[in-house]
Amino acid sequence: MVAHSRKIAVIGLGYVGLPVAVAFARSGAPVIGFDIDAGRVAELRAGRDRTREVDTADLELPGLRCSHDPDDLREADFFIVTVPTPIDDDRCPDLGAVLAASKTVGGALKPGDIVVYESTVYPGAVEEDCAPVLERASGLKAGRDFNLGYSPERINPGDKAHRFETIVKVVSAQDERTLDIVASVYGSVVKAGIHRAPSIKVAEAAKVIENTQRDLNIAFMNELSEIFRKMDIDIGDVLAAAETKWNFLKFYPGLVGGHCIGVDPYYLTHRAIRAGYSPEVILAGRRINDDVGRRIARECLRILEAKDRRAPTVTVLGLTFKENVPDTRNSKVADIVNELRAGGVAVQVHDPLAHVDDAWREYGIELADFEALKPADAVILAVAHDDYIRGGWPMVRGLLNGGGGVVLDVKHKLDRRAKPSGVELWRL
Numbered sequence: 001m002v003a004h005s006r007k008i009a010v011i012g013l014g015y016v017g018l019p020v021a022v023a024f025a026r027s028g029a030p031v032i033g034f035d036i037d038a039g040r041v042a043e044l045r046a047g048r049d050r051t052r053e054v055d056t057a058d059l060e061l062p063g064l065r066c067s068h069d070p071d072d073l074r075e076a077d078f079f080i081v082t083v084p085t086p087i088d089d090d091r092c093p094d095l096g097a098v099l100a101a102s103k104t105v106g107g108a109l110k111p112g113d114i115v116v117y118e119s120t121v122y123p124g125a126v127e128e129d130c131a132p133v134l135e136r137a138s139g140l141k142a143g144r145d146f147n148l149g150y151s152p153e154r155i156n157p158g159d160k161a162h163r164f165e166t167i168v169k170v171v172s173a174q175d176e177r178t179l180d181i182v183a184s185v186y187g188s189v190v191k192a193g194i195h196r197a198p199s200i201k202v203a204e205a206a207k208v209i210e211n212t213q214r215d216l217n218i219a220f221m222n223e224l225s226e227i228f229r230k231m232d233i234d235i236g237d238v239l240a241a242a243e244t245k246w247n248f249l250k251f252y253p254g255l256v257g258g259h260c261i262g263v264d265p266y267y268l269t270h271r272a273i274r275a276g277y278s279p280e281v282i283l284a285g286r287r288i289n290d291d292v293g294r295r296i297a298r299e300c301l302r303i304l305e306a307k308d309r310r311a312p313t314v315t316v317l318g319l320t321f322k323e324n325v326p327d328t329r330n331s332k333v334a335d336i337v338n339e340l341r342a343g344g345v346a347v348q349v350h351d352p353l354a355h356v357d358d359a360w361r362e363y364g365i366e367l368a369d370f371e372a373l374k375p376a377d378a379v380i381l382a383v384a385h386d387d388y389i390r391g392g393w394p395m396v397r398g399l400l401n402g403g404g405g406v407v408l409d410v411k412h413k414l415d416r417r418a419k420p421s422g423v424e425l426w427r428l
Contacts, residue, residue, distance in 0.1 A: 004185050006114075009034055009076035011101050013044060013066065015051050015259075015327065016118060016153045017082035019164045022054050023189045025064035032076055033066040036104075041068045050355065052326060053157065073108035078185060079115045081105065082153060084259060086330070087266050093122060095129060102130045106137025109146050114173075116149035116182055120264050122271035123205040126150050127174075142174070149173040149182040150200045152207030158325040168192045172203035211264040212282060217251040218261070219285030222292050225253040225428055236412045236427060253428050254411060255296075255382070256289040257332040258321035292428070293335025296408060299426060300336075300378055301343045303406050307377075307424075312345055315376040315399050318383020319351040319359055319367065323411075326353040333382045334363040348373055352387045375401035384411040393418050 006029070010021040013035040021033040035041055043049070044066045047056040058064075065072070073079070083097040098119050105115055115134060117126050131142040140146050151171045156162050169190040173179035183194050197203040225235040235253060242248050256262045265286055269279045304312045321331040333349075340347045348368045351359070359365045379399050381388060388395065397403050397420050404422030407414065412427050419425050 004029070004181070004188055006078035006181070006185055007076045008032070008078045008080065008185070009073050009105075009108075010080045010082060011035075011073075011105060012081065012083035012097075012119075013040060014082070014084065015053060015157045016155045017080070018044070018049065018051065018054050019155060020080060020082060020118070020153075021064060022058045022061065023164045025061040026058065027189045029063060029188070031064050032072055033064060034070070034073060034104075035066070035068055036100075038068045041066045050326060051157070052353075053155075070104050070107060073105065074110075076108070077110065077113045078181075079105050079108075079113065080118060080151075081115065082118045084329075085119045085121055085263075085267070086259065087263050091266050093267050093270050095121070095125065098125075098130060099133050102133040103137045106134040109134065109138035109140055111140065111145045113146045114149060114178060114181060115146065116151055116171075116173075118151055118153040120152065120207050120211075120260070120267060121204055122208060122267040123201045124271065125204065126200050147174050147178040148200065149178060150203045151182065151186060152203055152210075154210075157327055158322065165190055166192050168195055170195045170197055170203050170206055172197040172200045174200065205268075208264045208268040211261045212268055214251075215256060215261050215265050215289060216281065216285040217249060218254065218256050219288040221251050221253040222256075222288050222428075226295070234427060252412070253292075255292055255321075255332040257330045258327065259329050262289065262321075262330050262332070290332075293332040294339045296380065296382075296410060296428060297336045297339030297343070300340065300380060300406065300408055301345065303424065303426060304345075304378060307406070309377045312377040313374060313401075314340055314345050314347050314378045314380060315373055316340075316347060316349045316380045316382055317351075317388050317396075318381070318385055319349055319354045319363075319365065320383055320385075323384040324353070324386055326355055326358075328354050328358045328362055331363070334365065336380060336382060337363070337365060348376070351383070352385055373399055375399070376405065377401055378406035378408065380408040380410065381413065382410050384413045389413055393420060397423065 008024050009032040010017045011034050013033050021031050025031040047059050081101050083101045086094050088094045154167045169186045171182045173182050187194050228235045265282050272279050319333050320328050337347050350368050356367050359367050406424050408426045410428045
């Protein structure tokens with residue numbers, strides 16, 4: 001039995017929006033899943049989800065209707081906006097998608113409706129940037145004719161344990177009455193609990209600092225890895241020792257890409273500068289993390305040069321921004337590839353999950369079939385997909401020319417004790 005009477009529309013059916021729409025449909029609520037991409041909608045109607053976040057059975061739920069027709073949104077009275085909020089080439093917030101979605105929603109708004117944003121934004125964006133667009137498109141007034149809310153998304157792609165329903169949901173709204181409704185709607189499906197933030201700005205701020213905190217911790221690890229490399233100390237060994245202390249935080253060095261950790265800090269720093277404060281620590285962390293891909297490539301080039309490998313070939317395993325997901329957005333593996341190419345290396349890239357069209361469109365990278373990979377002088381295990389981990393050393397060694405060469409293990413997943421002879425191992 002549904003605990004509310006709201007008719008829900010979820011705008012944006014990607015990694016965030018689709019699980020949200022499915023969760024509400026599973027509860028028995030009528031849900032319109034809207035996306036401007038007609039191809040994406042057709043794919044979902046056919047029972048296929050390229051993000052691998054939702055099963056076919058869930059796409060067939062009777063309460064879920066996927067559409068790319070904006071007129072269908074007029075049936076809803078509770079709108080959840082989950083479109084991407086990336087950064088532009090200058091690393092400034094790009095609100096283009098969220099403002100376009102606001103215009104679309106505004107065209108369907110009626111008095112009494114509620115619009116809740118889940119997209120990551122900087123504090124103040126919902127009320128200062130999105131609300132005017134909604135008002136112009138609808139002819140209505142926010143806070144009088146319709147109301148706003150913000151509930152930051154906490155979807156973790158590929159994570160089967162932490163799902164939409166099992167993560168505490170932060171909710172906020174313009175007034176207490178609206179907050180009660182928003183909390184009730186989300187509370188009907190989120191079993192982990194609801195946290196009521198005192199304002200929309202507080203909820204917006206909470207979202208950006210969650211990922212900024214992780215970004216800074218990883219940046220610290222990446223800096224430590226470079227320091228210890230110069231001392232000929234393996235950071236994996238250092239962390240294994242340090243983690244024996246009960247309050248040591250378990251973070252590890254690595255590539256920081258994707259649409260959250262590698263992006264959200266720029267939303268916070270952008271708004272901080274507008275407020276008259278120039279962030280130092282946050283941007284320092286960003287600079288460190290943004291350079292990791294190039295650093296890995298430079299290390300590869302250095303080792304190959306020391307071995308006097310002429311016209312070398314390097315195989316890069318993995319292109320997605322994290323393991324076991326097909327999402328290539330803001331993948332820092334592309335930085336490795338570009339730096340290697342700039343150094344005159346022939347690079348071949350394989351990924352069992354990434355979509356060929358996405359790789360070419362976003363990075364100009366042509367993904368190779370595994371069987372077509374040529375023997376390489378070096379192999380970079382960049383993304384720890386399960387397929388690669390299961391293959392282990394036999395798979396990696398089989399990709400090397402003559403079974404020997406250089407292996408760069410970015411994620412520390414290969415057992416050093418089982419390293420084959422004739423292989424030089426480098427770990428981030």
